[in-house]
Amino acid sequence: MKIKLKLYLLIPMAILWSAYNPAFSSESTLTVWKSATCGCCQKWVEYMKDNGFKVISNNVENVLLIKAKLGITNPALHSCHTAEVDGYLIEGHVPVSDVRRLLAERPNVVGLTAPGMPQMSPGMGSVKPRGYDVLQFNSSQRSSVFSSY
Numbered sequence: 001m002k003i004k005l006k007l008y009l010l011i012p013m014a015i016l017w018s019a020y021n022p023a024f025s026s027e028s029t030l031t032v033w034k035s036a037t038c039g040c041c042q043k044w045v046e047y048m049k050d051n052g053f054k055v056i057s058n059n060v061e062n063v064l065l066i067k068a069k070l071g072i073t074n075p076a077l078h079s080c081h082t083a084e085v086d087g088y089l090i091e092g093h094v095p096v097s098d099v100r101r102l103l104a105e106r107p108n109v110v111g112l113t114a115p116g117m118p119q120m121s122p123g124m125g126s127v128k129p130r131g132y133d134v135l136q137f138n139s140s141q142r143s144s145v146f147s148s149y
Contacts (some may be wrong), residue, residue, distance in 0.1 A: 018086030027052040028103060030090070034059060034081035041081040045094055051096040055084075066093075074141035077113045078147040089114070093121035095129045098147050102136075109136040112146055120149075 013029035030048055034041035036059035049055050060066055067073075067082050070089055079092020086103055089111030102112055114121055135143040 004060050012113070027054065027100075028086045029054045029056060030085045031056045031082050031100075032058065032081055032083040033063055035063060036074045038118065040093070040123045042123075047122045047127060048096060048099075053099075063123055070109065071139070072113075072137075072141075074137075077115055077135070077137055077141060077143065078114070079113060079115055080117055083130065092116070093118055094134050095122055095149075097145075102146075108138075109135065110139055111138055 022066060027099070030057060032045055032048075032054045034045070034057065039094075042057075045057050063077075063080070067078060068085070070082060070093060072078065072089060074084065077091055080103050082091065083090040085099065088102055088109070090099060091111060091113035093114045094112045098112055102109075113135050114132060115135065116130075117124055120126040120128075120130035121132060122129065129149040132149055133145050134147040136146040137143040
């Protein structure tokens with residue numbers, strides 16, 4: 001009887017613990033390419049980890065070569081780092097809420113971008129995005145607004 005009672009208590013506790021523990025997160029793996037010397041890129045990586053994503057971070061000599069290889073050829077879409085998650089590209093300081101929305105809605109786009117280095121974006125001074133747009137872009141490199149902050 002005592003063993004059954006303990007199991008009835010332990011199992012729900014284990015489920016709750018795993019639901020709130022980032023090590024057991026159901027988020028996807030994010031692969032990031034960035035410069036080793038870019039502090040804002042590292043801050044964005046840490047922000048994504050803090051929000052439950054498993055992140056594989058690759059320091060590269062030339063991020064532009066990675067962008068070209070992945071098909072982000074329009075310089076107007078570029079930012080300081082590039083990531084891939086579940087078949088989508090994430091360019092720059094895109095907030096975690098937009099990445100989650102992208103993965104939930106699964107629109108027919110190549111990915112999302114926060115072009116340039118928006119000052120009030122995650123990794124650039126604010127975990128709460130303010131004062132910029134996140135764009136979605138297609139294989140023709142045409143973009144439209146995905147979110148406005």
